[in-house]
Amino acid sequence: MKIFLFLLFLISPLAFSAPSNTAQTINTWVYYEFLRIEEKEAQKRYAEVEADYLELIYENTWSSRSFDHAVILKRYGFFLITQDRPEEGLEFIEWALRKRALEDRDEHNLQYVVGQINASLGNYEYGLEKLLGWYKLGKARNYDLSPKGIALIGICYAQLEQYEPGLEYITIAIESANIFVKSWHELKFALHYRLGDFDGALSTSQSLVSNFPRDKKYLDQMGAMYSELEFDIKSLSSLEFGLTQRVLENERDYLLLSNFFMFKDVPIEAAKVLEEGLDNKTVERNEDNLESLANALIGSREYIKAADILAEASKLSSNPELPYRLGQIELNLSRWKNAINSFKLAEKYGWDVEEGQIDYFIGICLIELNELEDAVNYLSRAAESGREDSVAPWLEYIQYLKDTAG
Secondary structure (H helix, E strand, C coil): CCCCHHHHHCCCCCCCCCCCCCCCCCCHHHHHHHHHHHHHHHCCCHHHHHHHHHHHHHCCCCCCCHHHHHHHHHHHHHHHHHCCCHHHHHHHHHHHHHCCCCCHHHHHHHHHHHHHHHHHCCCHHHHHHHHHHHHHHHHHCCCCCCHHHHHHHHHHHHHCCCHHHHHHHHHHHHHHCCCCCHHHHHHHHHHHHHCCCHHHHHHHHHHHHHHCCCCHHHHHHHHHHHHHCCCCHHHHHHHHHHHHCCCCCCHHHHHHHHHHHHHCCCHHHHHHHHHHHHHCCCCCCCHHHHHHHHHHHHHCCCHHHHHHHHHHHHCCCCCCHHHHHHHHHHHHCCCHHHHHHHHHHHHHCCCCCCCCHHHHHHHHHHHHCCCHHHHHHHHHHHHHHHHHHHHHHHHHHHHHHHHHHC
8 A cells, every 4th residue: 555545534635526506616527527537547547647637737727717726736636645756746735725725624634734744754844834834723713633633743843852842732632632542642751751851751651551551661661750750669668658547648649659559560459549549539530540440450350340430431531442441341241231332332432443343342242142133234344344354253153043043
């Protein structure tokens, strides 16, 4: 697959419609030219496609309908990108932008594409300039801004060794995303560390450990931050004593002690600390703290309690990762209906990390509930998402159940 093909998902170059009475539609003959070009592109007659685009661009007069010309330029730019010619593609996309003839949202999205491609090519200064323009215009017009785009601004700043604004934008991206993106948190940790903000680095490493408790790299990072802050075994003993004497002073003490137990691979103790803090209301009963408790309970193999805590956390947030994880636990506990409800909630909240996985899990639950026709439907959808090998044995099993039942 071409390395820049993914950009087509940002803005479809087929963003045109048949002529109507609205202002922003292309001319009839241009519309049919596009259809003809599409056919050649589908047949991989790329040299002819390029020749047709160039003829449209250079051998016609566009004084009366510059919108047509802008759309042609944009489409040709995307075509070049799919041919692994991103620099050339950018020239035509920027030409389209200079005409100021496209719809506002289309121009806004194209500005993002220009910034993204330049960043991917290592042109961080120019890419950052375009991405900042995209961000500020989007804020001014109240457009939905992709957390990925905001994160890319932070990445560009980091590449240019401008760590403070880099940290600002990667933090905004993390807070606006509805899933946990590991690479963004890794960058946030590095930026805190570069700036000498060890408290911030510790907090970020704790988030990474909470989500990936078995990853030694994150455990080592958290341990290093404890050392930087001189949070040693003596400090740990002091907090443990404080816990037994009911004199831990604040939420930070509870969270530090709990995370230190997780760092030491003693999740059962981490769970006890968090339960104590939540019960006495020193630790806020929010999404993050409940998820940390669930992780500790999972590490302690207290799956039923972990499910209850994740269910509570899911009600406090629209983060799809929480009901997805809950669904996995319910599945392992053979609580099929609960699992289905959790997976459907994750899907409603926008879970899209593993395409077809939710359909696959729901299909398995439906088999266990003897709802075989519905199970076939879900498993077939999972197969269409690229999970044919995993799905095939289950479909065979369903057929076996039907045959033996008859």
